[in-house]
Amino acid sequence: MTFNGAPVKEFSYLVTARDIRRFAQAIGDTNPLYQVADDDLAKDDDRMLAPALFCQAMAYQDLPIEALPADLAPAELTISVPGLRSVGGASHYEFYQYVRAGDKIRIRSCIESVTEKQGRTGLLFLVSVTTCFTNQLGEPVAKEVATYVKR
Amino acid sequence: MLNDNPIPANTLANDMANDLRVGDPLPIFDFEVSAAQVFMYSAITWNRHQIHYNQAQARAEGHADIVVQRGLLGNLLVRYINSYFDNIYIETLAWKVVSSLTPGQVIQCTASVIDISGSGWQQALRLHLSLKHKERLICDASAAIRGRHRADVLVPYNWGSEGV
Numbered sequence: 001m002t003f004n005g006a007p008v009k010e011f012s013y014l015v016t017a018r019d020i021r022r023f024a025q026a027i028g029d030t031n032p033l034y035q036v037a038d039d040d041l042a043k044d045d046d047r048m049l050a051p052a053l054f055c056q057a058m059a060y061q062d063l064p065i066e067a068l069p070a071d072l073a074p075a076e077l078t079i080s081v082p083g084l085r086s087v088g089g090a091s092h093y094e095f096y097q098y099v100r101a102g103d104k105i106r107i108r109s110c111i112e113s114v115t116e117k118q119g120r121t122g123l124l125f126l127v128s129v130t131t132c133f134t135n136q137l138g139e140p141v142a143k144e145v146a147t148y149v150k151r
Numbered sequence: 152m153l154n155d156n157p158i159p160a161n162t163l164a165n166d167m168a169n170d171l172r173v174g175d176p177l178p179i180f181d182f183e184v185s186a187a188q189v190f191m192y193s194a195i196t197w198n199r200h201q202i203h204y205n206q207a208q209a210r211a212e213g214h215a216d217i218v219v220q221r222g223l224l225g226n227l228l229v230r231y232i233n234s235y236f237d238n239i240y241i242e243t244l245a246w247k248v249v250s251s252l253t254p255g256q257v258i259q260c261t262a263s264v265i266d267i268s269g270s271g272w273q274q275a276l277r278l279h280l281s282l283k284h285k286e287r288l289i290c291d292a293s294a295a296i297r298g299r300h301r302a303d304v305l306v307p308y309n310w311g312s313e314g315v
Binding site: 019022023025026027028029031049051052053056057059060061062065068071072073074085086087088089090091092093094095097098121146 | 182184188191192194195196197198199200201202208212213218220221222223225226227229230233240241242243244245246247248251303304
């Protein structure tokens with residue numbers, strides 16, 4: 001099954017130092033660079049750098065729960081294949097530059113393909129989703145090709 | 152959490168050129184992901200998929216317990232790389248989840264050098280990494296890293312008070 005590259009989601013995200021601090025805490029990264037208080041950042045007129053995979057924090061839209069599939073998986077997995085259960089399978093990230101507090105990131109995702117495969121427990125569907133992240137200057141920040149497994 | 156073994160950080164542009172060869176294994180790190188960390192990661196990514204917090208639903212779908220997110224596993228790999236190499240920029244990171252990890256299971260991260268190119272400040276490495284719980288492979292991964300350049304940390308544009 002192939003797709004025409006039309007975006008399944010497209011939106012913007014304004015990155016704050018608080019987002020970066022919380023992301024670092026969630027991933028267990030204790031680097032003090034990520035724990036600087038907002039007041040201290042303002043004094044230095046600096047903008048906090050984000051951990052490499054911070055783009056993950058921006059990838060899902062703020063959709064109401066009713067807009068999600070029954071298992072509350074990401075909305076882009078609401079595609080017409082027989083599988084009801086889904087799980088993250090793989091990611092391939094390319095990083096072009098750091099994300100910083102204050103950046104306004106544009107997120108655009110497309111479903112690239114859905115591939116049928118015979119698994120150990122039955123039929124699987126591999127859903128490949130490409131997400132591109134660009135900053136306020138239109139410069140590429142990162143790209144992810146994620147593969148989800150639906151069964 | 153990282154284990155307590157003191158592992159010296161290497162600066163890619165300096166130490167690595169002399170010390171590492173293709174095929175060299177890197178030190179082993181242990182991680183343990185807690186249920187609280189899985190919750191925090193779901194919250195910060197606004198991922199509401201039930202298998203990451205609803206034990207009954209996770210079990211109904213064939214998992215032993217709630218499932219550690221694919222994305223969080225990727226961050227363990229980043230932490231591993233940043234713990235060993237100092238002052239580097241990660242250009243690519245790819246990982247494939249082979250089996251589910253549940254909170255509280257200790258996982259071991261191992262890595263080896265699969266390619267070295269360039270020299271001095273232009274040196275770059277490709278790494279193969281894996282995460283295992285006991286002998287069970289959780290995640291297979293690769294990464295391309297290089298020394299961090301000054302341009303990497305320059306602020307591209309000052310938004311000032313213009314806002315967005």
